[in-house]
Structures are given as C-alpha cells and as structure tokens.
Amino acid sequence: MKYNVILPTGILVASLLFSGCGQKENVEADPTPAAPATTETSAAPAAADFTAAIEQYRNFAVEQCDLFVKETEKFTNAVKAGKLDEAKKLYAPARAYYERIEPVAEALGDLDPNIDARVNDVDAAEWRGFHRIEKALWEDKTTAGQEGFADQLLKDAQLLRAKIETIDIDASLMVTGAVELLNEVSSSKVTGEEELYSHTDLYDFAANVEGANKIFEILKPEVAKKDADLEKEIGDRFATLKQELDAFKKGDGYVDYTELKEDQIRKLSQNLDALAEPLSNMGKILGV
Amino acid sequence: MSDRNKNSNDDSIMKKPMTRRDVLRLAGTGGLGLLLGGGAIGGLFTAENNHKTEAAQAPVAEDRIPFYGQHQAGIITPAQNFVCFAAFDVTGSGSNSLQKLFRTWTAAAAAMSEGKQVGEENNNHNLPPVDTGESVGLNPSRLTITFGAGTSLFDDRFGLSSKRPPSFKELPAFNGEQLEPQWCGGDIGVQVCADDMQVAFHAVRNLARMARGTAVLRWVQEGFQRSTQADPSGGTPRNLLGFKDGTGNPAVTSGQDMDKVVWAQGSDGAAWMGGGSYMAVRRIRMRIEIWDRSSLKDQEDTFGRYRTSGAPLGSKNEFDPVDLSAKDEKGNPHIPANSHVALARGDGSLQMLRRSYSYSGGIDLKTGQLDAGLLFISYQRDLIKQFVAMQQKLSKSDRLNEYILHVGSAVFACFPGASKGGYIGDTLF
Numbered sequence: 263m264k265y266n267v268i269l270p271t272g273i274l275v276a277s278l279l280f281s282g283c284g285q286k287e288n289v290e291a292d293p294t295p296a297a298p299a300t301t302e303t304s305a306a307p308a309a310a311d312f313t314a315a316i317e318q319y320r321n322f323a324v325e326q327c328d329l330f331v332k333e334t335e336k337f338t339n340a341v342k343a344g345k346l347d348e349a350k351k352l353y354a355p356a357r358a359y360y361e362r363i364e365p366v367a368e369a370l371g372d373l374d375p376n377i378d379a380r381v382n383d384v385d386a387a388e389w390r391g392f393h394r395i396e397k398a399l400w401e402d403k404t405t406a407g408q409e410g411f412a413d414q415l416l417k418d419a420q421l422l423r424a425k426i427e428t429i430d431i432d433a434s435l436m437v438t439g440a441v442e443l444l445n446e447v448s449s450s451k452v453t454g455e456e457e458l459y460s461h462t463d464l465y466d467f468a469a470n471v472e473g474a475n476k477i478f479e480i481l482k483p484e485v486a487k488k489d490a491d492l493e494k495e496i497g498d499r500f501a502t503l504k505q506e507l508d509a510f511k512k513g514d515g516y517v518d519y520t521e522l523k524e525d526q527i528r529k530l531s532q533n534l535d536a537l538a539e540p541l542s543n544m545g546k547i548l549g550v
Numbered sequence: 551m552s553d554r555n556k557n558s559n560d561d562s563i564m565k566k567p568m569t570r571r572d573v574l575r576l577a578g579t580g581g582l583g584l585l586l587g588g589g590a591i592g593g594l595f596t597a598e599n600n601h602k603t604e605a606a607q608a609p610v611a612e613d614r615i616p617f618y619g620q621h622q623a624g625i626i627t628p629a630q631n632f633v634c635f636a637a638f639d640v641t642g643s644g645s646n647s648l649q650k651l652f653r654t655w656t657a658a659a660a661a662m663s664e665g666k667q668v669g670e671e672n673n674n675h676n677l678p679p680v681d682t683g684e685s686v687g688l689n690p691s692r693l694t695i696t697f698g699a700g701t702s703l704f705d706d707r708f709g710l711s712s713k714r715p716p717s718f719k720e721l722p723a724f725n726g727e728q729l730e731p732q733w734c735g736g737d738i739g740v741q742v743c744a745d746d747m748q749v750a751f752h753a754v755r756n757l758a759r760m761a762r763g764t765a766v767l768r769w770v771q772e773g774f775q776r777s778t779q780a781d782p783s784g785g786t787p788r789n790l791l792g793f794k795d796g797t798g799n800p801a802v803t804s805g806q807d808m809d810k811v812v813w814a815q816g817s818d819g820a821a822w823m824g825g826g827s828y829m830a831v832r833r834i835r836m837r838i839e840i841w842d843r844s845s846l847k848d849q850e851d852t853f854g855r856y857r858t859s860g861a862p863l864g865s866k867n868e869f870d871p872v873d874l875s876a877k878d879e880k881g882n883p884h885i886p887a888n889s890h891v892a893l894a895r896g897d898g899s900l901q902m903l904r905r906s907y908s909y910s911g912g913i914d915l916k917t918g919q920l921d922a923g924l925l926f927i928s929y930q931r932d933l934i935k936q937f938v939a940m941q942q943k944l945s946k947s948d949r950l951n952e953y954i955l956h957v958g959s960a961v962f963a964c965f966p967g968a969s970k971g972g973y974i975g976d977t978l979f
Contacts, residue, residue: 545676
C-alpha cells in the first residue's frame with residue numbers, strides 16, 4: 263500500500279482558492295525507507311481547472327433532483343390516496359435519488375433534517391419527512407393521518423430542486439462529498455439504523471455508493487494525473503463493492519436488511535472502509 | 551518518516567511571514583472558512599510554533615526499544631504496562647499484496663517504535679492526516695510491535711503451504727474450553743505493548759488503517775497489568791484473582807535458556823523461523839464473582855501459593871523452591887497435587903516464557919457478570935512439546951479450572967527479527 267503524503271500548509275490551500283496565483287511548493291514523500299524521501303518542484307503546474315467537472319456534477323445533481331421530485335410526488339400521492347402497498351413500494355426507490363446527492367442537500371440548511379431526519383434526530387414535534395411516513399407505513403401499517411406529512415415532504419423536495427441550482431459547488435465539496443457519502447453508509451446504513459421500519463437500507467447503501475462513484479468518475483482524469491496508483495485502487499475497490507452489493511439484488515431493488523447475515527454485514531462494512539480510505543485521499547487533486 | 555530532509559522544505563514554507571491580517575483576509579474570501587472548518591484559523595497561527603515544539607521534545611532514548619534486530623522486540627522484552635493485541639485476516643490474495651503489507655507495516659512499526667508518526671507530516675487541509683495523531687507529543691513508551699503468522703496463512707491462498715513448519719498446527723481441543731469464534735484465530739497476529747495505552751492503541755489503529763483493502767481486523771483485546779508507576783520495584787504482577795503470576799518464568803537474561811525455551815532454531819524444521827518464536831494466545835475468562843466468594847484457604851490451595859507473599863505453600867518467600875514432597879505435621883502435602891503450581895511446575899521439564907496481561911471487557915450482557923480475566927500469552931520454541939503438553943495437563947486436573955474458562959485461542963509463528971532494509975517476514979517469502 264502506498265501512502266503518498268503532501269505537505270502544504272494552510273497557506274498553500276489558500277493560494278489555491280485564489281485560483282490563478284500559482285506559486286506553489288510541492289513536497290511529496292514515500293514512506294518506504296528505500297525510496298528518496300523528498301522531491302521538490304519549484305515550477306509546479308498551474309492548478310487544475312475544475313470548471314467542467316463542477317458543471318458536470320451540477321447537471322448530475324439537478325437531474326437527480328428532478329427525478330427525486332417526480333418520484334416523491336408519486337410516493338406522496340399514494341400515501342394521500344391511502345394506497346398502503348403502493349406507497350411502500352415507491353418509498354425506497356424515491357429516496358435513492360436523494361441519497362445519491364445527499365452532501366449537496368446537506369449544504370442547504372434545514373432541508374436535510376426536514377426530508378431525511380430519523381426518529382431521534384429532531385424533537386418529536388418537529389419530526390417530518392420520509393422516515394416519519396416510513397414509521398406509519400411499516401409500523402402502524404396505515405397511511406391515515408399522513409396527508410400533511412406527505413404534502414410537506416413534496417414541498418420540501420420541490421424546495422430542494424429550486425435551491426440546488428443556486429448552490430455553490432466547488433471541487434472541494436465534491437471531494438469531501440464523495441467521502442461523506444460513504445461515511446453515511448458506514449455510520450447508519452450498514453448497521454441497519456437508517457431504515458428502522460422498512461429495512462430498505464440496502465437501497466440507500468447502493469445509492470450513496472453510486473453518488474460517490476459518480477463524483478469519482480467525474481474527477482477520475484484529474485486523480486489519474488496526480489496519482490495513477492490511487493486512481494486504480496479506488497476504481498478497483500468501487501468494482502469490488504459493487505459486485506458485492508449486486509449479490510443482494512432482488513427484482514428492481516435489494517433484499518430486506520434483516521435477511522443479511524452478520525458476516526455479510528461485516529464484509530460489506532469492511533469493503534466500504536477499504537474503499538473510503540483511498541477515496542479520502544482524492545483531495546490530492548486540490549492540494550498540489 | 552525516517553528522513554528528516556523534509557524539514558528544509560517544511561521550514562521554507564513555514565517561515566514565510568504571514569501577518570494576522572493576511573490570515574483574516576484569507577479566511578474572509580469565501581470558501582476558505584468552509585474548507586478549513588472552525589479551528590483552522592488558529593491552526594494557521596500555531597503551525598510554526600507546533601513545529602518547533604515537536605523538535606524540542608525529542609523522545610527520551612530509554613523509552614525506545616529498537617524495532618530492528620536479530621529477534622523481534624516484545625518477546626523477551628520485559629513486559630510493558632499495557633498490551634493491545636490484534637488478530638487480522640488477509641482479504642487480498644496473492645503473496646505480492648501480503649509482502650507489500652508487511653513492508654508497509656515494517657516501516658510504520660519501526661517509525662512508531664522511535665516515537666515518530668506514520669508517514670510524513672501532513673498539513674494539507676484537503677487530505678486526511680496520514681497519521682491518526684493521538685500519539686503526537688507522546689514518547690514511545692517502550693512500544694514494541696511483534697508480528698506472527700497464523701496457521702491459516704499457510705493454506706493455499708498465498709503459496710505458502712509448503713512453508714508451514716511441521717510442528718506449527720492448530721491447537722487440539724482441550725477439556726472444558728468453550729471457545730467463541732470472535733476470540734479465535736487470525737491469519738496474522740500482532741502483539742503491541744507499551745507503557746502507555748494510548749501509544750499502544752495508536753499503533754494498532756494505524757496498522758489496521760494501512761491494511762484496509764488487504765487485511766481486516768478479526769479481533770482485538772486490550773490488556774493491562776500493574777504499572778511501573780504503581781510498583782517501581784517491578785515485583786511479580788498479580789492477576790485478577792489476586793495472586794502473583796509469572797514467578798516461575800525462565801530468566802530472559804540467559805541466552806542459553808532462551809535458545810532452549812523460546813527461540814525456534816533454523817534446524818527445527820523451518821529454516822525461515824530461525825530466531826523466531828511460536829506464540830500461544832488464550833483469552834481466559836475468570837469467574838470473578840465465584841472466586842470472590844471462595845475462602846482464602848481454598849484460593850491458596852487452588853494456586854498452591856500463599857496469596858500475600860506468593861511463596862509456595864509451606865515456604866516463606868516467593869522464590870523459594872516449589873517442593874511438592876513437603877508435608878505438613880499431619881503428613882499431608884503442603885501443596886495439593888492438583889493445585890495450579892503443582893501441575894504447572896511438575897518436574898520442571900516443561901517451560902515456556904509467559905507474557906500475560908489482565909483484561910477487562912465490561913460485563914456479560916446476559917448475566918451482568920464481569921467479563922474479565924487473563925489474556926494469556928506465551929512464547930515457546932515448539933508449541934506441541936511445550937504449550938500443548940502443559941495445557942493438556944492443566945485442562946484435565948487443574949483446581950483452577952473451577953474458576954476459569956478458556957474462551958479465545960490463537961497461535962502464531964512469530965517471525966525472526968528484521969534488519970534495516972529488510973522487513974518482517976522477509977525470510978518467509
């Protein structure tokens with residue numbers, strides 16, 4: 263395993279943000295004892311231009327958001343029409359669009375808790391959104407009394423769609439967002455805590471991974487330029503995890519979380535860590 | 551990590567003058583505040599300062615145990631205060647990834663033994679720090695990291711099956727044990743010891759992090775014993791049953807004894823193990839609550855020693871010879887034949903080097919009883935002739951069995967020491 267390290271200070275980070283002021287010192291080191299420990303380039307190449315990548319990601323986010331509103335509307339309509347089984351069927355697939363772009367949504371203030379809070383995330387009186395309805399559908403086994411929550415949820419989804427075009431996406435948000443998506447998985451989805459009542463955690467799991475993968479795909483050329491080994495490693499590990507997830511596919515979706523055996527959960531979690539670790543070094547493309 | 555050249559680069563960056571106003575100006579330009587997070591502005595101010603402080607606090611030499619050498623450190627090294635034991639399973643395939651892992655681990659272990667961080671310092675705010683950082687500023691605290699290969703490493707995954715030493719096998723089942731899979735086995739075992747728990751944990755955490763994608767943790771157990779602070783005289787430690795444990799250990803100062811008892815010889819059947827040692831690890835749960843209700847007489851008869859002094863029953867001092875034939879005035883042996891010391895001592899022909907620690911794992915959720923006991927670790931030249939022979943004897947008739955339960959088990963072939971430029975396990979590949 264190779265751990266290349268970069269050593270700029272906050273000052274260098276800052277200089278990058280003044281895009282264009284390019285004087286940079288660059289120190290790379292390989293910890294294996296045989297290798298020369300430092301190299302220095304006084305004329306480092308100019309900072310990469312992420313304009314196209316950001317545009318690509320913004321389009322992706324908008325497109326996911328469009329679909330999110332559309333599918334959420336189908337879901338909330340079913341809830342309001344009292345169609346319990348249909349609502350249950352539409353629940354997880356609608357959420358997937360949100361889960362793919364969650365870090366972007368999180369950057370937009372209260373929208374994330376309003377849409378995605380779990381039972382103890384907020385005061386009981388303020389609890390609304392998907393998981394509030396999830397509880398009604400799976401635990402109380404009814405749509406009764408959910409009409410208001412359904413209307414609110416759709417409004418919140420539409421608000422997200424409206425705001426997403428205004429959000430200030432920069433390369434660093436993409437880089438950290440990709441890791442955040444995987445952290446989401448390892449803190450709640452892989453443990454089955456996200457979908458307490460519906461046990462549709464694997465839908466969210468897959469969607470988070472897909473969202474992270476999309477960011478990686480967009481930034482891949484830059485990563486390859488900076489560190490080809492890292493690019494290959496991340497690519498390989500995305501493939502491994504995808505293959506592992508595919509084994510749990512059922513119809514258009516995924517098996518119930520409760521069907522997973524302990525050792526399967528552990529392996530998923532470990533493969534996720536194995537991916538998230540190199541992915542967290544993708545920030546190299548920003549630093550030097 | 552071992553190279554200090556970077557200082558020159560580092561310094562040249564660090565010494566660029568930067569006024570408070572500069573920093574605030576930078577912080578004010580959107581994005582930066584967000585990117586650096588709350589504490590980062592303070593970080594800019596103190597970066598240079600930290601750097602100097604670190605250089606000024608070079609670790610004290612006597613707190614270091616050299617990593618490289620003929621034998622691995624942590625075997626005959628006098629036991630440190632704490633252990634953090636980790637067993638790993640290798641998930642990758644092919645011996646290349648395994649060798650790469652050992653190379654990476656060797657460089658990291660050598661650095662950490664010197665009190666250095668893993669990898670170069672990393673102040674890039676776009677990247678996670680290479681070292682996890684909780685040992686920054688701490689001295690090495692006599693850190694040792696000892697690596698061994700489990701029997702499962704010699705299956706067909708890595709092309710090592712022909713290298714398995716003939717005497718290195720899974721342990722047979724012993725009477726009365728109730729092994730739980732979560733405390734058993736592992737492709738690789740790593741014993742990390744230090745006089746500071748945070749230093750020991752830091753090492754395990756960083757090794758596990760480096761292994762991600764190649765190997766995963768299988769089980770981890772922390773352990774402790776009385777610290778050198780609490781007992782500056784360095785007397786024999788007491789286990790959680792309150793008795794001195796380890797009185798009968800062979801003297802590590804005798805090279806001859808160590809060659810006989812601890813170090814595998816190249817002529818023993820696996821040339822690559824010459825200078826290594828075989829480790830047995832057992833997680834032994836103590837039935838603390840039951841023990842605490844048993845009479846002092848029963849406790850002392852169980853061990854065959856006095857609780858206070860550690861002396862063999864019928865004798866005065868801890869290191870008095872164990873005389874199994876000594877009788878009291880009624881003609882009964884002072885030391886019961888099924889006592890722990892009587893069985894363990896026997897005729898003195900079975901020896902091993904014990905390096906155990908106590909553990910506490912909270913409570914057993916089912917019963918509410920303490921999950922505490924002994925993380926038994928022993929090193930020997932031959933597992934079957936030494937550990938297995940001894941444990942077969944003990945598991946059948948040791949009085950102590952009423953109060954203990956073996957719940958975890960693993961064996962590891964601990965490599966010979968690595969020399970600079972080489973790596974742990976390089977004789978194997």
